Amino acid sequence: MKGRGSRQRGDAGRLGGFRLLARVHAAAFARAPGAYIIALFWWVRRYRVRARHQFATLLGATPYAYRYWVFSRERAVADRGADHAGPLTVAIDASRGSERLGDTLGSLARAGAPDPLVLADGTEAAARLAAVNERSGWLLLLRAGDEVAPDVLTAYERAITGAGASRLIYADDDRLDPNGRRSEPHFKPRWNRDLAAHHDYLTHACAVRLAGGGPLVLPSRQWAEALVEAAVAGTNGSPIHLPLVLHHRRERPAPRLPDAAPPAISDPPLVSVIIPTRDGADLLRTCLDGLKATSYPWIEPIIVDNGSSDPAALALIAGAEAEGAIVLRDDGPFNFGRLNNAAARIATGSLLCLLNNDIEVVDPHWLTWLVHHAGREDLGAIGARLLYPDGSIQHAGVVIGVGNAAGHAHRALPQDAVGYFERARLPQKVSAVTAACLLVEREKFWAIDGFDEDAFPVAFNDVDLCLRLNARGWHSFYEPRATLIHHESKSRGLDLSPEKRARFARELTALQQRWHTDRVVDPFHHPALSRASEQFVLDLDIR
16 A cells, blocks of 8 residues: 555656646747747757757746746755754844744744744844854854745755855745745856845855854844855855755845946056958948947057958958058958957057957947956956847857857847846856957966967857966956947858858867866856756756
C-alpha cells in the first residue's frame, strides 16, 4: 500500500506539472500567436536549436512560468525544519509596520529558527544588537511581513563557513501577493557595486556580519539599510551571492534612476574616435554629422577607409580629411580588429572611442557620459545604450553564454522598457559591451595588445577584448545615459554566404575554446535565467 501511495502522489505531481506547463504554453500562444506558430514550426521540422531560442522568450515571460519553475526546480533539503543553533541571529525590522509580523514568525518557526529579535527603531536595534556585535556575530536581516524558505538557515550557515573576509551574504527573492502566492522572482547578479548604488537589492534579503568590538551607532530610521551599507563598506572581500530564492517579500525598494544632467568634466582628455568605413556615404555622413554635433570639446576623428570605391563616399572622406580628420587607407579584406588596431597605433588621444560608421547621434552629450567613467581604475571598456532605428533596444550590455556565445541584453525590447528589474536604464558593470560604440583608455587597450585580429577578424572581437580587459581587473561598464541609434550591419550586410558562415563558425569555436561560453554562467546574469534568450526570462529547460 505504501508503494501504491507513493506512485499515486508521483502521478499527481506529474499531472500537476503537465497542467502548469500547458498553461505556460497557452499563455505564450495568447500573447504572441504568430511567434509561437513559428517556434512550433521549427520544432516540428527538428530545427531544435532555433526552436528553443524562439520558445525561450515566449514561454519564460508568461505569468505561469515562475509557478512552473517553482514546481519543477525547488530544492528538497533533508534538514528543513530542523532546529538551528548556528552563528546566525535573526533580526526583524518592524520599523515600517508589523501588521503581518505573524507571517514572518510563522515562516521562521517552520525553518527551525531560534526566537528572533523584533526591532522597531535604530535606538532599540543598537541596544539589543550590542551582544551580537561583541562576538562579531552574523545577523539575518528580515522585514516584518516577509517570509523565508524552509532551508534559509541551512543555506546561509553553509555560506558563512566559507565567507572569509566578506561581511555580507545575499540571496534571491520573490514577491508574495495578498493571497500569499509567489511571483516576480528577482534572480540577482553576483556583486555589482554600481548596480547596487541605484538599486538596493540587499537589505532585508541578506545576512551581515557586524563589525565587532564596540557599541553600535544606528540612525533611528532605516537602521537596517545602515547596517548593510556598513557591511559593504567595511568588507575586504566582495559580498557573496547565494543563487537561491530564500526570501519571499511583501515589498521591495524601488530602483533609483540616475541623474540625467550631463556631468561636468573639468579637464577633458583628448578622445580619438576611430571609425572604420567602406562606401555607404549616407551612413558615414550621418555618423560624421553627429560627431560634429557632439558636445564633448576635444575629439580627434580617425577614419579607416577599408577599400571604398563609391565616388560619394570618397568625396565625403576627402572633405572630412580637409576639415582635420585623420584618414587611413586599408584595401585588404574586412578585419575589424586589424582596422581598429591600425588606427589605435597612430591615435594621440589618451582615450579611444571605437565607433561604427552606421551610428547615428541623437544626444550631443553621449561622449561626455562615457568619458565621465573613463578615469576609474576598475573600469576597462565603457559602452553605450544602442537603439535600432525603430526605437527598440539593440544593446544594453553583453551577456556571456547566451546562445552558447554572447548576446545583447534586453535586445528587441521597446525603447521605454525598463528591462529586468530596470537594468536597461541603470549604469552597471557588465561582462562586455559592443564595439559599435566603446570607450577605453589607450594604455589599457595596448596593455592587452588590442584586438586579436587573427582569431576574431569579424565576430566576437569586442567580446574577447572586454573579457581580456576584465581578466586584468578592468571591468566592462554599461552607461544607458549615452544613447545612440545603430543601423546594425548595414554597411557590411548579413553573414549568409557559405564562406561567411564558415568564418563565423571558426570564430564561435575560438570564443568557446578561449572563454568557455558554451558552459560558463555570466556573473551578472543567473543560472536560473535562460541562455537561449537575451531578455532575462526563466529557463524552463526546453529540450
